[in-house]
Amino acid sequence: MSPETTAVDPRPAGWWKSAVVYQIYPRSFADYNGDGMGDLPGILGKLDYLKQLGVDVVWLSPVYKSPQDDNGYDISDYHDIDPLFGSLADLDAIIAGVHDRGMKLVMDLVVNHTSDEHQWFVESRDPASPKRDWYWWRPARPGFEPGAPGAEPTGWKAAFGGSAWEFDERSGEYYLHIFSRKQPDLNWENPTVRQAIYAMMRWWVDRGVDGFRMDVINLISKPAELADTAPPEGQAYDANFGSVMNGPRLDEFLAEMNREVGLDEQQLITVGETPGATIEVARSITDPDRHELNMVFTFEHVSLDSQPGGVKWHLAELPLPVLKKNLADWQEGLADAGWNSLYWNNHDQPRAVSRFGDDSPEFRVASAKTLGTVLHLHKGTPYVYQGEELGMTNTYFTDISQYQDLESVNYHAEALSLGLEAEAVLHSLSVKSRDNARTPMQWNDRSHAGFTEGIPWLPANPNYLVVNAEAAVADPDSVFHHYRKLIELRHENPVxxxxxxxxxxxxxxxxxxxxxxxxxxxxxxxxxxxxxxxxxxxxxxxxxxxxxxxxxxxxxxxxxxxxxxxxxxxxxx
The missing domain is CATH 2.60.40.1180 (Golgi alpha-mannosidase II)
Structure with missing residues (x-):
């Protein structure tokens, strides 16, 4: 790093504690070329908007080359950009543009799994390949014919429905996929796999990236024996999650990553997505003396409006004292070791004002502001999801044909097959579907909310005529300006x-x-x-x-x- 770069873009120790992070979901943020899909040139054209809001860090959800089975979280090439979004040159322009405005850039890091079209997995399908052990391959259950019903090595269920094991005829064995069958899990027990990942991370840091948000990072350490086990007592996830999260070598792997990539040494910002992590796990991961990660995303507070058992679609009322206590427990639990991330919503969660606030025309603005007040004044690093600063709401689709989210579509099919009432299933989707967060960013009151000149991949929320950035920036009493003042307050007040x-x-x-x-x-x-x-x-x-x-x-x-x-x-x- 040159002296000029150091002078312009410093990363002093602990800088991320006073920072505010803004998450961009690229396919829904801004479309430059009119194909209906958000892209990197579109993001580049909106950096001044983010600078006006006052955020310190821009986090991009995945823009890597991908078949897009799970909207880019199935990566086929970690070193290239998917043509849907642009090119490496476009990303370099964003890195430079972010740094020129005194902000920093975080990339999504998806290394629990790859796409089944990644060259690593393509080679791994050959039983004689040196990369065979880069993924989790297992024979059929004893006594069963490979590929026959019930022959899967364990009874684990995938997060997106169906078995967590997929039979591969070419090699005669099953591979593990905790998510989609097109997202095979990497074998972190293999040190060569880990070194390949660290080399890729160093490549991005050398390119100018300031840190990483790490997708489901607490799933990378699998148990020594991949076997059927009962989920831990009180576990809110299917048995597969109970078996694979927070594994025995998690701290070891994260400390090794920190050391090999130079995460602490270069003061890079790191946040791990950790479904099912307890306060104790978070303390371990984020204790600065352990040199692992800066912070984690907890899932507890976004699971409180589900019925016991933790299935997100089984809706439940959420009394305010329950929500307050949960956030306070995390504040107290990480008060003397570790650090909290603060968020209401993201690309995987419904819109905050519809979920925790009141999205009626009368109270939408006030409740969006107040949710911002409460969150930003807790101790930790706040995350703003695109459109949150406008008070964007759930979209409330009414027909399954309107949904594109893989999780939502699969749940609908599975729920109907189990005999659940179609009306109740659609209601759950309207409240909790990830597509609620993925409708286009609402820039103005013109066609498709100013997101695209083409046909958007998801339709814009009809309320864009009222809820949009152009109107919010022009209104000094808007949600946008309240968020801007919250960010200023953080920057100016050490307390x-x-x-x-x-x-x-x-x-x-x-x-x-x-x-x-x-x-x-x-x-x-x-x-x-x-x-x-x-x-x-x-x-x-x-x-x-x-x-x-x-x-x-x-x-x-x-x-x-x-x-x-x-x-x-x-x-x-």
Missing amino acids: VVEGRFELLLPDHERLWAFVRTGADSSLLVLANLSREPLELPVAELPDLTGSTLLLGTHGAGSPTVLAPWESRILRLA
């Missing part, structure tokens, strides 16, 4: 970054109140998560005398009453 967290009134069913306490200041956050005015229980809160309003969602009002979906950030005297 937001490092202050101790304390939840107040944990059992209150409408009020979310907590204190952040730093060396020389304390902040009180008050939020009314309901449609009704809320009289503050002043006697149970810190003394408000002499407090200063740093940021609020509403204009001047009663100091002791919060309007519906109102939130305030106060500096205590």
Whole structure:
């Protein structure tokens, strides 16, 4: 790295703690060439928008070469860009453009599995190939004819439906795929596999990338014996997840990756997606003394609106005290070791304002702002998913033909085959489908929300006539400008970054109140998560005398009453 680059784009120690990350789902962000699919030139043209919002890091979901079976999370070439999105030159232009604006770029790292069209797997299908052991191959269950029903090596189910084992006629054995059959799992027990991955990561760092978001990274360490086991007590995932996540060598592999790639040495930002990770697992992975990752994405809070058993489609009410307690538990659990990531939604989760807020025309803006207030004032690194800063909502498709998400389509077919009512299945999809987050970014009120001049791969949410970036930037009271002010607040107040967290009134069913306490200041956050005015229980809160309003969602009002979906950030005297 040249002195000029160091001067322009420093990565001081711990810089990611005060940063805000913005996730782009490339196929839905901005279409430059009019083919209906978002692309890298489209992203390049929107960097000034992200700079205006004030974010520090841009995270790109996968843009690598891929058959697109799972929208790019099935990678066939880690060193090239899929023509759907553009070229390596286009990505280099984005890296330069991000750095020129004082921001940083994170790439998605998908190394639990590859595409079945990756050259590694193509070679692995030959039993005599040196790459045979790069994936998990197993013979049929004893006593069964290979390929016959029930002959799969274990009874594990894949996350996207069906068996987690696929029979390959060419080699006469089964390969493991925790997700789609076109996403075979890599064998991390093989040190040659690991070194190939680390070399690829170094290649991207040398190209200018500032860090990695690591897809389902806690699945890379499989148990020594791939065998049928009962899921751990209370486990919210199918038995295959209970058997393969948080494996015995996870910490070892992550520490090796850190060392071999120079993650800490170069102050790269790292966040691991870790389904099913407990607080204890997260503490281990993110403890700076262990030199593994900076932070992880927990899944607990986005599983609370499911019925016991954790199946995402089995909907349940989510009382506010339950949600508050879960986030507070993670705040306390990582208070003295490790670091939290903070998020409401992403490309795999429904829209936050529809899920945790109120997306009715009357309260959409206020609830979107208040959800932002609550999240950004917790301790950790906040993640903003594209359109969240506009208060974009679920799309509420009404027919299965409108869905493109593999998980959603497969669930619909499986649920109907089991006799579930079609209306109930479609309702679950309308609430939880990943396609809710994948409709086009809403840039303006013109055709297809300004996303494309062609036909979009998913239709734009009809509310783009009202909910769009052009209108939000022009309105000083919009969700966009509230998020911009939240980001400024983090940059200007060390207490937001490092202050101790304390939840107040944990059992209150409408009020979310907590204190952040730093060396020389304390902040009180008050939020009314309901449609009704809320009289503050002043006697149970810190003394408000002499407090200063740093940021609020509403204009001047009663100091002791919060309007519906109102939130305030106060500096205590």
